[in-house]
Amino acid sequence: MKMINKAAMTISGLAMLSSSVFAQSLADAKKAIDAEQYQKAESMLKNLTQTQPSKDENYFYLGWLYLKKDYSDSARATFTKGISINPKSALNYAGLGAADRVDKNTAAAKSNFDKAVAVIDKKDTEPYVYIGKAYLLDPNPDANAAIQILQKGIAANPKEKNPELYAALGDAYRSQLKNTDAYDNYTQALAINPKMVSAVVATGVIWKQANNFEDSEKEYRKALSIDPSYGPAYRELAETYLRWGRNSTKTVSEQKYKQAVDFYKKYLDLTDRSIDSRLRYAEFLVYAEDYKALEQEANELAKIAPKNDLIVYRFLGYSAYENKNYAAGLDALNKFISQANPKRIIPLDYLYQGRLQIALGQDSLGINSLRKALQLDTNQVEAYGEIAKSLYNQKKYLEAGDAYKTYIAKSHEATLNDYLREGVSYYNAFKAQYYSTATPKPIPDTTLIVKADTAFNYIQKHATAPIATVALYEARANDLKEPSRNTSQGYAKPYYEQYIQLITAKGPVADADKQFLAEAYVYLGTYYEYVEKNEAKAAENFAKAKENDPTNKQVADFFARKGGGAGKSK
Template sequence: MKMINKAALTISGLAMLSSSVFAQSLADAKKAIDAEQYQKAESMLKNLTQTQATKDENFFYLGWVYLKTNEPDSAKATFTKGISVNPKSALNYAGLGAVDRLDKNATSAKADLDKAVAAIDKKDLEPYVYIGKAYLLEPNPDANAAIAVLKKGIASNPKEKNPELFAALGDAYRSQLKNTDAYDNYQQALAINPKMVSAIVATGVIWKQANNFEDSEKEYRKALAIDPNYGPAYRELAETYLRWGNNTKKADAPTKYTQAVDFYKKYLDLTDRSVASRMRYADFLVYAQDYKGLEQEANDIAKIAPKDNLKVYRYLGYAAYENKNYQAGLDALNKFMSQADQKRIIPLDYLYLGRLQLAIGGQDSAAINNLRKALQLDTTQVDAYGEIAKTLYNQKKYVEAGDTYKTYIAKSRQVTLGDYLREGVSYYNAFKEQYFSTAKTKPVPDTTLLVKADSAFSYIQHHAAAPQATVALYQARANDLKEPSRNTTNGYAKPYYEQYIQLINAKTPVADADKVYLGEAYAYLGTYYEYKEKDAAKASENFTKARENDPTNKQAIAYFSKKGGGSAKGK
């Protein structure tokens, strides 16, 4: 009997040992996921799905790793396997809902996430965490739905304190920029588990969003004091220093950017330099505008990434454009956009495709369509308006160019007075084209175009540090076109041509490039004095100056050939 009891004790001990090893292994896998060591986690979880094949949570966490590494098809297959192991697996239904949300299949997502909620065991709060995280997935997060389900999880068993629930709730509020609510929930998580480094790092992100970079860094350092090898803290340090550089003195920015890159390299060293972590580094290099580094990193990733990892061609396309390797960039981006799931195409892809097409030439219409597609999907990409406007101008579609420049000026924060000049010149040329049209059915010139042009020119002259000669010249030309006919000279352009002459003659010496325009200005004044004022002396004086500056000026030639007779107008 004693022998039987001893054997039973031995078997019981082995069972407990086996359970302990499994629990520790799953805990280690989850810790690796939290530390963004995805290759390590994947290896551990693949082993667990074989050695502990009846445990549906093993399949869920493996599927979640696939989601994190941008492999949604593998994730879906793994979650489905988890449900076959346990048809009531709330976690795996949450996983399927997450895949559906990435696929922008709202109906299926809701159905699967509702199944997940229905299947939750009251004692198991973990599914609520991942249902909430599923709702927060980019590119279409639904923070309100996440908050609702996470609060439901907290209320379902108030005695069961799960710090991950509060941390996830903090993430949801943070995505809405409700940082006070986010902070409170991170503190709730830390009250339960003071060493929850992910919650400490998340607190640092709140300070980063408020541009309080010093306090942000303190939180990351606090997390690293608990776990010196916690990679995400270094990633957030990198992204904080990048933002810090964008919000500091221009002279100090390069140092911040260098530190940011160094922190990110440290993050890579502490993860497993997996394709996924390196891809995230490539994302970072895009935002850091380190295109030389991005092109090198993308080429290196391409050598080790699976053939179906098309995203690397996106980076190659972006970097090649910025590094002026246009054909290589177009080839890479075309490969990505033609082979990737259309649900994975983002606005920036269309933006860079359009830019590459413009840079190579011969594809202007396609380029404009792609730039407009980028704007349709992301209205913040306002720089595209300027690129579209420039292309339309080069195509001599002046009205559309002027309208597009006007939109760019209204929406962009990077507007210069040069953009107003381009708007004004576009409208001026549009009117001029109509005015001098030789079409059989001549269009009626749209005088509102001159009003728009003059408005843009006037804005420049009122906001520039000093009056601009080029603008005065265009103001003169635009006002001259307001004359009732080409055979009248009411002097609408006179003050502007006089201003142009004054501004150019103030330069010493006058540039050769300016002389032809001086000739134009003096010839206008000569015509004005000849026909409007009937002042032969001033007419001769101005035509003489026109000829001196530009011997080829047709009005001056006509004046002197006729010695004051006949019409000298008609430039």
């Protein structure tokens, strides 16, 4: 009997040991995911699915890892495997819903989330955590839905104090820039688990968003005092120093950028420099606008990354454009866009593809690519400006004017030069209609000249001083407003006079400006000859026109008509 009891105890002990090893291994895998050690976590979880194939949660965390690595198809297959093992696996139904959201299938996502909630064990709050996190995933985060499900998870079992529920709720509020609510929930998570290092780091991110860089840094340092090997704290330090640099003087910013790169390298060291972490570093270099380093890193990654990991070509394309290696950049980005899963294409991919195509003279293709970027995200406002510039270079002035107008309306960075380009585009579009020799002759769209004049007027009102070039275009635009070419109302007169005053006030007139100065004097000479019937004033202005541009045809015609008797003005 004693032998049997001893054996039973031994078997029981082995079972307990096995359970302990499993629990510890899964906990380590989850910790590796949180620390962004994805290669390590993947290895551990694949091993767990083989050694503990009946544990459905192993499949969930492996699938969740695939989602974080942007492999939604692999994630879906893994979650489905977990459900085949346990048809009541709330976690894996939550995972399927998350995959649906990544794939923009809202209806399927809700269905799977509902299935997850229906089978949740009353004592289990983890599925609520991951449904909430799923609602925060790109490309269509829904913070309100996340908040609702997370609050439901807290209410479902008030005695089950799961700090991850509160931390995820903090993330949801932070995504809405409701930083007070976010802070309160991170504080609640830390009250439950004071060593929850991810919540400490998240608190630092709140301060970063408020541009309180000193307090942000303190939180990251605090996180590292809890866990010196916690890589995300160094990543956030890097990204905070990057933002810090952008909000500093040039001297300070250069120092902060260097520190940012150093912190990111430390992050890489702590995440075992896996391909995944190096890809994230490449993404950081995009935001840091360090394209020399990005191109070098991307070329190195291309040598070691799996052939099916096409994202390397994205970074090669971006960096090659910025470094003016246009042909190589377009080859790389074309490969990525043509071979990658369409779900992985982001607006910036089409934006850079368009830029590369335009740089190589493929303007029509480039404009199409830029428009694809806008179809995916209308907030890519710089695309409107680049489309406008390309259209202008192709002399498609009407389309260019509309594109500049849209860019100005949507951008917070539009300059007076953009207003000038808008005005000149509309002016040229109207002029092309006005002087068209087509049969039948088109009726000029007078709204175009009004739009042009409006843009020019805006510049003169908002510039620190009147601009000569703008005055010249105002004169030309107002001249085209004349109801008849035979009966001038003198609409352009004050603008040509202003142009003359602005150009001559600078001192000696530059050779490049002389033909335009002659244009102004010719207009005034013609106005005085035919409208005011003032021969002396007409001759005076034509003489000044001749001084600046003797080859002007209207000047030659005037003096031919007058017998060549007019000399130089005094």
